[in-house]
Amino acid sequence: MRVLGxxxxxxxxxxxxxxxxxxxxxxxxxSSAAIHAQYGGVVPEVAAREHTxxxxxxxxxxxxxxxxxxxxxxxxxxxxGPGLLGALLVGVTFGKALALGLxxxxxxxxxxxxxxxxxxLVEPLRFPxxxxxxxxxxxxxxxxxxxxxxxxxxxxxxxxxxxAFDKGARALGLCYPGGPEIExxxxxxxxxxxxxxxxxxxxxxLDFSFSGVKTATVELARREPHRKAEIAKALQIAVVTxxxxxxxxxxxxxxxxxxxxxxxxxxxxxxxxxxxQIALEKGVAVHFPPRQYCTDNAAMxxxxxxYKLIKGVRLPYNASPRVNYPLGT
Amino acid sequence: xxxxxxxxxxPMLAVGLVLDQMVAADFMWIRPRTxxxxxxxxxxxxxNEFGRPDAIACGIGPGSFTGVRIAVTAAKxxxxxxNIPVKGVSxxxxxxxxxxxGHRALITTELRGSAFYAGYYQxxxxxxxxxxxxxxxxxxxxxxxxxxxALYVVGPLSETSAGLxxxxxxxxxxxxxxxxxxVALLAQTALIEGHSDTAETLAPFYGRPPAITVATPGTE
Numbered sequence: 042m043r044v045l046g047x048x049x050x051x052x053x054x055x056x057x058x059x060x061x062x063x064x065x066x067x068x069x070x071x072s073s074a075a076i077h078a079q080y081g082g083v084v085p086e087v088a089a090r091e092h093t094x095x096x097x098x099x100x101x102x103x104x105x106x107x108x109x110x111x112x113x114x115x116x117x118x119x120x121x122g123p124g125l126l127g128a129l130l131v132g133v134t135f136g137k138a139l140a141l142g143l144x145x146x147x148x149x150x151x152x153x154x155x156x157x158x159x160x161x162l163v164e165p166l167r168f169p170x171x172x173x174x175x176x177x178x179x180x181x182x183x184x185x186x187x188x189x190x191x192x193x194x195x196x197x198x199x200x201x202x203x204x205a206f207d208k209g210a211r212a213l214g215l216c217y218p219g220g221p222e223i224e225x226x227x228x229x230x231x232x233x234x235x236x237x238x239x240x241x242x243x244x245x246x247l248d249f250s251f252s253g254v255k256t257a258t259v260e261l262a263r264r265e266p267h268r269k270a271e272i273a274k275a276l277q278i279a280v281v282t283x284x285x286x287x288x289x290x291x292x293x294x295x296x297x298x299x300x301x302x303x304x305x306x307x308x309x310x311x312x313x314x315x316x317x318q319i320a321l322e323k324g325v326a327v328h329f330p331p332r333q334y335c336t337d338n339a340a341m342x343x344x345x346x347x348y349k350l351i352k353g354v355r356l357p358y359n360a361s362p363r364v365n366y367p368l369g370t
Numbered sequence: 371x372x373x374x375x376x377x378x379x380x381p382m383l384a385v386g387l388v389l390d391q392m393v394a395a396d397f398m399w400i401r402p403r404t405x406x407x408x409x410x411x412x413x414x415x416x417x418n419e420f421g422r423p424d425a426i427a428c429g430i431g432p433g434s435f436t437g438v439r440i441a442v443t444a445a446k447x448x449x450x451x452x453n454i455p456v457k458g459v460s461x462x463x464x465x466x467x468x469x470x471x472g473h474r475a476l477i478t479t480e481l482r483g484s485a486f487y488a489g490y491y492q493x494x495x496x497x498x499x500x501x502x503x504x505x506x507x508x509x510x511x512x513x514x515x516x517x518x519x520a521l522y523v524v525g526p527l528s529e530t531s532a533g534l535x536x537x538x539x540x541x542x543x544x545x546x547x548x549x550x551x552x553v554a555l556l557a558q559t560a561l562i563e564g565h566s567d568t569a570e571t572l573a574p575f576y577g578r579p580p581a582i583t584v585a586t587p588g589t590e
Contacts, residue, residue, distance in 0.1 A: 086435060086580035093439050097446045097570050111451065127436055130406050131443050137410040138444040141417070142451025358410040 046343025049132030050124025062347035067107035089127030118346020121149030122363030129362035159330030176304035177203035195247025375554030378405035379433025386550025427557030429461035432577030455566035462489030478525035
């Protein structure tokens, strides 16, 4: 079954064709990030306008790349939420109208759950597993028992991990998005004498908090304006330590043999190394998606869409986007 | 020629079908902000009844940014999937299709505070003549707008006496609907003569830039 995936939840218009949930035939993306960079963050109306004009060229592009005609597509999968309403509406409306026009089924998928499926493009998923989703908007730890069966074990009580990088980067005069910039700057120094706090929410919880480290970074950047690289390194260490601590706790509490990472922050090398270390200590296998599929893309949407479609899940034509869409519901 | 006409720019969501220049169907619901859920099911219902259209006509605004986007996005996907021509038309001119012959009307939409969109039309066949380009209005109509002419006012500006007053002492309210069939009939000539848009080039006419992109005085 060939599924056309469509993703438009934030500032990236993406389409991909995936066969049987694991074989990526083609993928394409148009980003309006450069426009948003002028405003220091994603502007919803600008994103929605860009999606409207980008979506058809992107969909035609992936089909051409895979040497497929639109009649070769068996189903459509679209990100239903969570995300920006105006942005989601473009993908959902396009997907529904295309499915009607081609007379093929359509399914809606959860954006964060889809991020985990970037791993399905590498090798078959193994359950039960632990999943860690880290991006600019989310930091969530899940117990992943099977396709469609996720339980949220912990999530951030304030800022996302990637947001701490974004705000930290801004305090250090770096560009948006901050993650890659922080990583580049941090790697320019071998170590740092500075340290930033890791929030302690209690020894049992699997929740996260990154607002404290964000504020501390801003203050440190003001106090030590000439030690930017060291501050970046300290920020990276603090964020990775917080993530690693809860992953370690969760692996002690739940019977998972595999750890799957997903989301834009997963591209961070320091995080990857730390997770490999934990996996080794705990005797589990750790999986990272290919770097190009860590950030928003439609291959992951098409992959998850396949597993929902074969279970008979469908998106009705009167469905609206789910702006607030709790994971695992 | 079977033309599907859609519009979601204003206070109503409209889907209609024109069959060989005759109105075959019109779905209209005065409940804004519902296009995301109702547009595609209505189109499906019309297609099930009448079969695939030969062309699509789409109101491109001005009006609700989101509404315009939903209509344009659906039109793009359907024109592509069905491989049929698509034509974008002014939503305000489509609304003006229902003005009684011999009259003029100020068509207004998306009133927010003192900001709205307006088009000024003279009823004519086969389509109303624009007397002013469609525009975004902030507080007052342009100086060139004749305040001493008898005219109808359509849309949210006609609902209050203050709003009517803006259009002059001879302004009277007129309650007419923006219908999908009007969108289709407005686009018909262009579609028959082959002057259509492509699914890729069909674009919304927003009439205003996104708020944040406009520099406020003194910032630049």
